[in-house]
Amino acid sequence: MSWFKDTLTSSIGRKLIMAITGLGLIGFLLVHLIGNLALLAGDGGISFNEYAHSMKGSPVILIGEVVIFSGFLFHIIDGIGLVISNKKARPVSYGGGANAKTSTGSKIMGPLGIVITVFFILHLVDFFYRAKIADDLGLDANNIADLYALVVEKFQSPAYVAIYVVSMIAIGIHLNHGFQSAFQTFGLNHLKYTPIIKFIGTAYAVVVPGAFAFIPLFFYFTK
Amino acid sequence: MNFTLKIWRQKGAKDSGQFVTYPIKDISSDSSFLEMIDILNNQLVEKGEEPIAFDHDCREGICGMCSMYINGHPHGPENLITTCQLHMRSFKDGDSITIEPWRSSAFPVIKDLVVDRSAFDRIIQAGGYVSVNTGNAQDANNIPIPKTDADKAFDAATCIGCGACVAACKNASAMLFTSAKVSQLALLPQGQVEAKARVENMVAQMDKEGFGACTNTGACSAECPKGISIENIARMNREFIKAKLSSENV
CATH class of the missing domain: 3.10.20.30 (Beta-grasp domain)
Known part of the structure; x- marks a missing residue:
C-alpha cells in the first residue's frame, strides 16, 4: 500500500484531499441551509424545532455527522500542513512585493480558513453542543427542545450578528476560489466546462453564504 | 533617464x-x-x-x-x-x-542575482524524455497526430525553464514548469509508452526538490514569459491520478 500513501502525501495528493473534503463540505452547507430555512417559517419555531429534533438519535444522522466532522478535520489539518510546507518552499520573502495578477481570494485561502475555523468552533459551542451534547434547552409548545428560542436570543446581540455576517463573507470568498480550484485539482479543466464551473462556484459562493448571513440579520431586525 | x-x-x-x-x-x-x-x-x-x-x-x-x-x-x-x-x-x-533573485528553497542563491536552478534539470532527468529504439527512421507521416494536439504540445514545449513560475508563485511551486514538460509528451503518441512512469517520477522529483504545492492562483501563468496555461497543471493532475490508479508501480 505504499503507492497509496505516496499518492496522498505527494503535493498533488494533498491537494486532492483538500479538493475532495472541500467539495463535500460545500455540499454539506447546502443541506444545512435547507434545514435552517425552517427558521424563517414564521410559526414561532415549531417547524424548526421539529427539524432539529429529527436530527437527534438516528444512526444515519450519526454516521453523517462523523463523515462531516472528519471532512472538516482532514480539510483543516491538510490545509495547515500545506500552508507550512508552502511557506518552507520560500524561506526568504521578496523585498519588492509580489504583484502578479491572481484570481480572487486565492492568495488568502489560509487566512480565510483560520477565520472560518474560529467561526466553526464558536458555532459548534453555541448551537451544536447546547442542542446535542449538553441538551439543556427549554421546551417549546410541543414539548421538544426549543432550539429556536436559543437562535432568537443569540441573534439579539449586534456583535454576534456581525461575527456571523463577516464569517459568511469569509466563507463566500473561500468557496468562490475553492469550488473551481477543486475541479482544477481533479484535472477537470476544459474550454467548455471551466467557465460553467466558475460561474456555478461564484453563484453558490454568493447565494448560500448570503442566505446564511440573512438569518441572523432577519432575527436582529425583526425580533 | x-x-x-x-x-x-x-x-x-x-x-x-x-x-x-x-x-x-x-x-x-x-x-x-x-x-x-x-x-x-x-x-x-x-x-x-x-x-x-x-x-x-x-x-x-x-x-x-x-x-x-x-x-x-x-x-x-x-x-x-x-x-x-x-x-x-x-x-x-x-x-x-x-x-x-528568484526566491525558492529549491533555487538557492549562488551570488547576488544568480540562483542554482539545477532542480529543474533533475525534474527533467526524472522523466522528461522519450526512449526511441534504434533502427531506420520511419516516415514522418506514419503516425497521424491531430493538429490541435500538436499545437497544444508545442505550446507546452515553448517553456524555456526560466523558473519565473516558481518565482511568481506564492508557494514557490514548480507545477507550471513540470506540467508543461509532462504535457508536451503526454499529448503525443511518442510519449505514451512512458506516460505513467513519467508523471509519477517527475512529480516525485518535484516534491523532493522542496517546491511548494499549487493553490491555483494563476500567478505562474500570468508571469510566464511564454504564456504557458494552467490547463497544463490540470493535465498533469489528470495524468498523475490516472497513473497512480493504474500503474504497476506499487
Whole structure:
C-alpha cells in the first residue's frame, strides 16, 4: 500500500484531499441551509424545532455527522500542513512585493480558513453542543427542545450578528476560489466546462453564504 | 533617464545578503534592462567595487537564463517577455527599481542575482524524455497526430525553464514548469509508452526538490514569459491520478 500513501502525501495528493473534503463540505452547507430555512417559517419555531429534533438519535444522522466532522478535520489539518510546507518552499520573502495578477481570494485561502475555523468552533459551542451534547434547552409548545428560542436570543446581540455576517463573507470568498480550484485539482479543466464551473462556484459562493448571513440579520431586525 | 536601483547583493550561498541602493544616470530609454545593469557594472568596476553577478545568455528571449525579479514581477512589469527583452522605456524617469533573485528553497542563491536552478534539470532527468529504439527512421507521416494536439504540445514545449513560475508563485511551486514538460509528451503518441512512469517520477522529483504545492492562483501563468496555461497543471493532475490508479508501480 505504499503507492497509496505516496499518492496522498505527494503535493498533488494533498491537494486532492483538500479538493475532495472541500467539495463535500460545500455540499454539506447546502443541506444545512435547507434545514435552517425552517427558521424563517414564521410559526414561532415549531417547524424548526421539529427539524432539529429529527436530527437527534438516528444512526444515519450519526454516521453523517462523523463523515462531516472528519471532512472538516482532514480539510483543516491538510490545509495547515500545506500552508507550512508552502511557506518552507520560500524561506526568504521578496523585498519588492509580489504583484502578479491572481484570481480572487486565492492568495488568502489560509487566512480565510483560520477565520472560518474560529467561526466553526464558536458555532459548534453555541448551537451544536447546547442542542446535542449538553441538551439543556427549554421546551417549546410541543414539548421538544426549543432550539429556536436559543437562535432568537443569540441573534439579539449586534456583535454576534456581525461575527456571523463577516464569517459568511469569509466563507463566500473561500468557496468562490475553492469550488473551481477543486475541479482544477481533479484535472477537470476544459474550454467548455471551466467557465460553467466558475460561474456555478461564484453563484453558490454568493447565494448560500448570503442566505446564511440573512438569518441572523432577519432575527436582529425583526425580533 | 535616471533611476534608483535597489539591488540584492549576496556574496555567496552562506552570506545572508541585503539590498544595496545604486543611483544610475543618463540611461537611454532604448537600452535593454540587462544593458542598463552592464553599464552599472562598468561603473562599479571603475570604482573598484564588485560588479553585480546575474545570469544571462542569449539575450534573445529564448534561453531562459536572465532570472530577475523586478518590482514584484519575474522578468519585470511587461507581459510575455524575459528580462533581456525588457527595455528601460517600460519605466518612468526617476523610478525606483527593486531587483531580486528568484526566491525558492529549491533555487538557492549562488551570488547576488544568480540562483542554482539545477532542480529543474533533475525534474527533467526524472522523466522528461522519450526512449526511441534504434533502427531506420520511419516516415514522418506514419503516425497521424491531430493538429490541435500538436499545437497544444508545442505550446507546452515553448517553456524555456526560466523558473519565473516558481518565482511568481506564492508557494514557490514548480507545477507550471513540470506540467508543461509532462504535457508536451503526454499529448503525443511518442510519449505514451512512458506516460505513467513519467508523471509519477517527475512529480516525485518535484516534491523532493522542496517546491511548494499549487493553490491555483494563476500567478505562474500570468508571469510566464511564454504564456504557458494552467490547463497544463490540470493535465498533469489528470495524468498523475490516472497513473497512480493504474500503474504497476506499487
